[in-house]
Amino acid sequence: MLRLLRTLSWRHVQRHRLRTLLTFLGIVLGVGVIVAIALVNRSLTSSFQSTIDQIAGKAVLQVSNGESGIIEAAFPIIRDTPGVRDAAAAVEGFLPVRGAEKERLYVYGVDLLTDTAIRDHRFVGATSDFDQALDFISQPDSIALTESFSHRLNLPLGAKITLTTSRGKQDYTVRALLREEGMAKVFGGNLALMDLPLAQQALGKEGKLDIVDLTVEEGEKIEAVRERLVQRLEGSAEVERPRKRGEQMELLLTSFRIGLFFVSLIALFVGFFLIYNTVAVSVIQRKREIGTLRCLGMKRGELLRLIVLEALILALIGSLAGSVFGWMLAQLALVAVGETVANLFSLVDLASGIFTLRELGLALASGLVVAVLAALHPALEAIRVSPLENARQTAWNPSFRGKKSWATRLGLFCLVASPLIVFLPLPLSGPVQQFSVGVLGMLVF
Amino acid sequence: MIRCIDVRKVYRQGENEIIALDGVSLDIARGEFAVIMGPSGSGKSTLLHLIGGLDRPTSGELLVDQRLVGQMADDQVTLFRRTKIGFVFQFFNLLPTLTALENVTLPFVLDGRSKEERDQRAKTLLAKVGLESRKDHLPEEMSGGEIQRIAVARALAFDPPILLADEPTGNLDSKTGESILALLRQINRENGCTIVMVTHSREAAGYGDRTIFFRDGKVEKEST
Numbered sequence: 001m002l003r004l005l006r007t008l009s010w011r012h013v014q015r016h017r018l019r020t021l022l023t024f025l026g027i028v029l030g031v032g033v034i035v036a037i038a039l040v041n042r043s044l045t046s047s048f049q050s051t052i053d054q055i056a057g058k059a060v061l062q063v064s065n066g067e068s069g070i071i072e073a074a075f076p077i078i079r080d081t082p083g084v085r086d087a088a089a090a091v092e093g094f095l096p097v098r099g100a101e102k103e104r105l106y107v108y109g110v111d112l113l114t115d116t117a118i119r120d121h122r123f124v125g126a127t128s129d130f131d132q133a134l135d136f137i138s139q140p141d142s143i144a145l146t147e148s149f150s151h152r153l154n155l156p157l158g159a160k161i162t163l164t165t166s167r168g169k170q171d172y173t174v175r176a177l178l179r180e181e182g183m184a185k186v187f188g189g190n191l192a193l194m195d196l197p198l199a200q201q202a203l204g205k206e207g208k209l210d211i212v213d214l215t216v217e218e219g220e221k222i223e224a225v226r227e228r229l230v231q232r233l234e235g236s237a238e239v240e241r242p243r244k245r246g247e248q249m250e251l252l253l254t255s256f257r258i259g260l261f262f263v264s265l266i267a268l269f270v271g272f273f274l275i276y277n278t279v280a281v282s283v284i285q286r287k288r289e290i291g292t293l294r295c296l297g298m299k300r301g302e303l304l305r306l307i308v309l310e311a312l313i314l315a316l317i318g319s320l321a322g323s324v325f326g327w328m329l330a331q332l333a334l335v336a337v338g339e340t341v342a343n344l345f346s347l348v349d350l351a352s353g354i355f356t357l358r359e360l361g362l363a364l365a366s367g368l369v370v371a372v373l374a375a376l377h378p379a380l381e382a383i384r385v386s387p388l389e390n391a392r393q394t395a396w397n398p399s400f401r402g403k404k405s406w407a408t409r410l411g412l413f414c415l416v417a418s419p420l421i422v423f424l425p426l427p428l429s430g431p432v433q434q435f436s437v438g439v440l441g442m443l444v445f
Numbered sequence: 446m447i448r449c450i451d452v453r454k455v456y457r458q459g460e461n462e463i464i465a466l467d468g469v470s471l472d473i474a475r476g477e478f479a480v481i482m483g484p485s486g487s488g489k490s491t492l493l494h495l496i497g498g499l500d501r502p503t504s505g506e507l508l509v510d511q512r513l514v515g516q517m518a519d520d521q522v523t524l525f526r527r528t529k530i531g532f533v534f535q536f537f538n539l540l541p542t543l544t545a546l547e548n549v550t551l552p553f554v555l556d557g558r559s560k561e562e563r564d565q566r567a568k569t570l571l572a573k574v575g576l577e578s579r580k581d582h583l584p585e586e587m588s589g590g591e592i593q594r595i596a597v598a599r600a601l602a603f604d605p606p607i608l609l610a611d612e613p614t615g616n617l618d619s620k621t622g623e624s625i626l627a628l629l630r631q632i633n634r635e636n637g638c639t640i641v642m643v644t645h646s647r648e649a650a651g652y653g654d655r656t657i658f659f660r661d662g663k664v665e666k667e668s669t
Contacts, residue, residue, distance in 0.1 A: 004554060012542060293555070295526065
């Protein structure tokens, strides 16, 4: 088979370089987009999980009640539950920064004196974190920012920052800077720490708590404490492990990820048709050659293997190149996805997509499977070519030449319509316009 | 070498039946150079395709080298074609992407022979048709006569007992055509190869031992 590949296929590739290049690029594009989306999805998941872990700190259990929150009066019940060692209440939410349109701060309101049992808050230049905390809560408009946020917006200690709160514009004074450690690393440093009552006012959550983080006494089983809490709260709040909460937040991203998945399917679809089209055209053009080979004694099975193997080799090289292209695409996509997720849900600090064997496997599997599926039909057509094709006196003419099928007409229409949608001022919203162009572009093939 | 007993070949075109061969019976002896003549549509090329295992008879028996080619499985008949039959066509049918040498080695490539063996044999065959010096040329760089000689060399790859030629001079000028016919005659004499040639040309028929005339799918007459 290698001899046949070297003698017949390689020569054919050399003679039809442009078509081979187009197929190759089709595979690279299809596989590249799939790999890029897989990398973005993985980065998104791991970043969300990491954010949850960093916010949860040492907590092994978390009490929450969705958007409606926990009544603050329930806090003593939670704290005094047997087996609970430390309990730290918090409210959380995003607030826009006045004067910096694109900036949103993740405001985390805690009782700094009790919260240190769960999370480490390291203040820049503080000799004692406890003294700093006392100093911080003794003044009613204190806010702590991360070092990076403070540098970016030029807000040193003592500076004023204005946030759009539930009570309108409110000024706060920067009284501490958080070192970029632990929790302060989340959301790319867009984190502000406030005393609990001040944060409740700013977020419009007076008398409510979003979450209570808990640690348990040594020797206590976490599940036993959880069950005790569930009993005592009588359904007024949920008690879960922090990771479980992370999974719930991930669910919020499901629709976004489904969108990404469909984009990769479209890419694969286009890749499939490029390969199918190339192999099919190649079979049509080589019909007399195939007839000659059959006439000279090439078996049907040998012919089938040769055509599928040609597609597989092209797909293998295309998939490897597609992996590299996908990784590059992912680096660009992570920036765009980070912005989109920040606009739709919350800020996440997306980790750069690290290419692993998993992505390589995905690239090879998608490229090779698509190539085999796409090549199979034309290959089966090829083995039906009679050796008599060799004896026909004229070159083979496709029966549709000169006629335009409905598929050709549709493809031509889409080819014309796609740029019109992009450039004409049609009353379509951005996503609808982009989706329409995507679908029309796909139909061109 | 070739025996046809009441061979019929019927093609279907929608509702219509086209009778290409209508009960042909004939014998062609080993080493004979038989020429088949007749008007277009008389069934002469169809008979050649049936002998070569490119198609199957609708009914009747067709024995080629003592084997019933019409009843062989596809892979069997393919192997039979590879080693027992040599084909020469009007339109040459060389692969345009391969050089003269590579075209001649193609049957050996399909048979899995080593490079040394196939190159050596191909060079011998090219020398036999007088084109050793053109071995590295592509078909598009050669004349019609040269291409047909390469096709003849390829047809002789496995030294087949039967050579089938379908209008081998139909696409050549008369002088070049004569040289190809002379080559076929030489092969017939030197190799003892049975040749069946379809032609429209009376001059070409003169190179054969016997001429069989076809009309309307039947043998009309024979002459020696």
